[in-house]
Amino acid sequence: MRKFITACSILFLITNCVNNNLGNRFIDSANGEWGLRVFVVGNFSGNLAGEIPVDGEGFGIGCSGSATALANCYCTNVATVFTSSKKKYYAWLSDSSTDAICNVQGLTGKNCEVQNYSNVPLISLTSPTQTVFPVISDNLQELISANFRAPLSTINDPSWTGSNNQGIGQSDNCQNWTSNNVAVNGVYGQPDIQASWSQIANGDCATNRKLICFEGPLN
Known part of the structure; x- marks a missing residue:
């Protein structure tokens, strides 16, 4: 059976941190801030x-x-089971038709402007503790502008993205995420490293890596 990362184990424990009066927005138990959840999960x-x-x-x-x-559906199903969120989640993933910056906003196409996240903070669910869930950035625009308050993860979890740090698709995407051939490459990121969270290298498609999941936009 495929094992989840420690961070996902933390995710299992935070159901009670959701306040329905805030429309399923996650509450930062440390400082009262709310935002959209981001977590790293899977092994593909x-x-x-x-x-x-x-x-x-x-x-x-x-x-x-x-x-x-499929990746969006996977992220949503994980969140539905292990949090009380009823919202859709999206993978930070680019293919030949849609960039990650579009996908996480529930959009299709290329090079989308940030329009569906307003000023909503992004909250990391991959904290090494169970009491503090840090704010990654003040909003999605700040994230792609490299204005971080905390890394997406504190755990070494290389993740498939097919994207640069601005969420723009790159040519190496494991043939639109259909190949596990060692001779084919895909872009992956390192969520615990702010400068390389979405793009650190191109790696062979036979190696298992994780997915970065974003809670869907509020509107």
């Missing part, structure tokens, strides 16, 4: 299209469509 080769539907944990059940759509 670059063949997301082939592996998510048969995910050993069952979070790919009912998922269909492109590899990016």
Whole structure:
């Protein structure tokens, strides 16, 4: 059975941190700030299209469509089970038709402007403690502008993105996330390193890496 990272274990414990009066926005227990949740999860080769539907944990059940759509569904299913959020989640993932900066806003296309996150902070669920869940950035625009308050994760978890740090798709994407061939490459990031959170290197598509999941926009 595929094991989740420690951060996801933390995610399991925070259901009570959601305040329904705030529309499922996550409450930072340390300082009262609210925001949209971000977490790192999964363990897949670059063949997301082939592996998510048969995910050993069952979070790919009912998922269909492109590899990016499958990743979005996977993120949503994980969040639905382990938090009280009823919102859709989106993978920070680019393919040949849609950039990550578009996908996490519930949009399709390339090079989208930030329009669906307003001034909503992004909250990390990959803290090493169970009492403090830090604010990553004041909003999505600040994230892609490299204005961090905390890294996305404090754990070494290379994650598939196919994107630069601005969420723009790169040419190496494991053939639109359908290949686990060692001779094919995909861009991955290192969420615990602010300067390289979305793009640190191109790696072979046979290696398992994680996904970065963003809670969907408020509007």
